Amino acid sequence: MNPRVRIYLSMAAVLVAVVLLFRETAFEVFGIWWRSDTFAHGLLVLPISAGLAWRARGRLEGLTPRPSLRALIPLSVAALGWLLGAMANAASVTHFFLALILMSAEVAVLGGQISRVLAFPLLFILFGVPIGEFLLPIMMDYTAEFTVSAVRASGVPVYQEGLHFVVPNGRWSVVEACSGVRYLIASLMVGTLYAYLTYRSLKRRVLFVLVALLVPVLANWLRAYMIVMLGYLSGNRIATGVDHLIYGWVFFGVVILLMFSVGGRWREDLDPEPACLPRQPRAPLSRGAAWARVAAVAVLLAALPWLGHRLELQGDASRVPTFAALQPQSPWALASRNFSGFKPSFEGFRSEQRLEYVNGSAQVGLYVAVYGQQTQGHELVHFRNMLLSPHDTVYSRRKVTNGPDSGHGHWLESVISGKNEIVLTWSGYWIDGHLLTNEYLAKALLLRARLLGKPDTSAFVTLWSSAMDEASAHAQLQAFYAAHGSQLLDHLNQLNPGP
Incomplete structure (x- = not known):
């Protein structure tokens, strides 16, 4: 068989094998390419990469695939990254590391010499990762x-x-x-x-x-x-x-x-290409050793999806605890109707509570979305889950600062303007007994809980006050928190008491 044909067949075989072994992640990526205007360019990435590899066929003359043992190191790192991303239900992480797995597997099968010639076509695969939201x-x-x-x-x-x-x-x-x-x-x-x-x-x-x-x-x-x-x-x-x-x-x-x-x-593409340095001869590699390395790659990749599913937290989602409503402390009382159209933009929760309290003219709302047994589509930290949706045409965020210290972490304070009101919010993620405002740290704590075999029950909690000006909204929120803050933290602790 022509050596160049062997190279391209080897590359195609690796692509097919990786897609089949990680088909759930691969289909997720393809689905994003197909339905998203932002990442529609991903549909062109693999064809362009293949075209660039074919364009370099003249430089592959005389080379044959020689599996590389050293390439198993980045492949192992990429595989571990994919596994941790799968356990944390971090889709962007699994998408990124799937691309690295594909690239590393190609290098492991093709060897160093061929991979250097095809370095750009292989690296171009990274443009297919749907990240940037x-x-x-x-x-x-x-x-x-x-x-x-x-x-x-x-x-x-x-x-x-x-x-x-x-x-x-x-x-x-x-x-x-x-x-x-x-x-x-x-x-x-x-x-x-x-x-x-x-x-x-x-x-x-x-x-x-x-x-x-x-x-x-x-x-x-x-x-x-x-x-x-x-x-x-x-x-x-x-x-x-x-x-x-x-x-x-x-x-x-x-x-x-x-x-x-x-x-x-x-432009320099019309200039003559610089002469290639002569390749250094390498010791012959036995066919048995080459196949042993390829087999090691195949076994490692095949084991990962199985291991990822084995380590996933299993259980009945209906048994995830719910947040107990706060009992109003005098002179506060539950509102008989919603006084504000504001509501955080969250989905995929196991349960949610939206309660509003009044004290004369003072008005304060509470929103808690509870997550547990988290899987794709039911994740607390997700790019679609946010305090205020960018598609909201009524409310817009004007200012974001650190809020008061809850004793378990600081709240995130946001000033949001509506058509006829100012909404002041205190919000945060409640995870493993901690109040967090950084979504990356929140993902890390959820991953730690899963690695330790602990429940991943967690919540997003928001307190907000609606008034005609920021000072009045702030005073109302402080008064409500002074009366109900301890009770709120106790109820959150009942969801997940932490360490």
């Missing part, structure tokens, strides 16, 4: 701040409430599609590919990738500013409907083409 709120905030500042600098008065702002003839909001995350991810992938194909020197490649990171962010800010100005100057006749989205993508396409045109002035 965590950037949404950050980039939405920056887009809103830049747009408001630029509009004001243009002489147009603007009233801003977080991600919402009002100009004299219209109201605008920075939503998920306006964040620029889609532009950033697409530009980074296309820019990296362009840099690899166009340049030979590492310096020029790195510089162009940095430009591909910076340009879409600036372009998205300018796009948002120009959309608002077009709407304002035209009396909202243009840039407010479907043409809003069309204009955005056309503008992005023009920016990318300009970036490529400028970058093409320093």
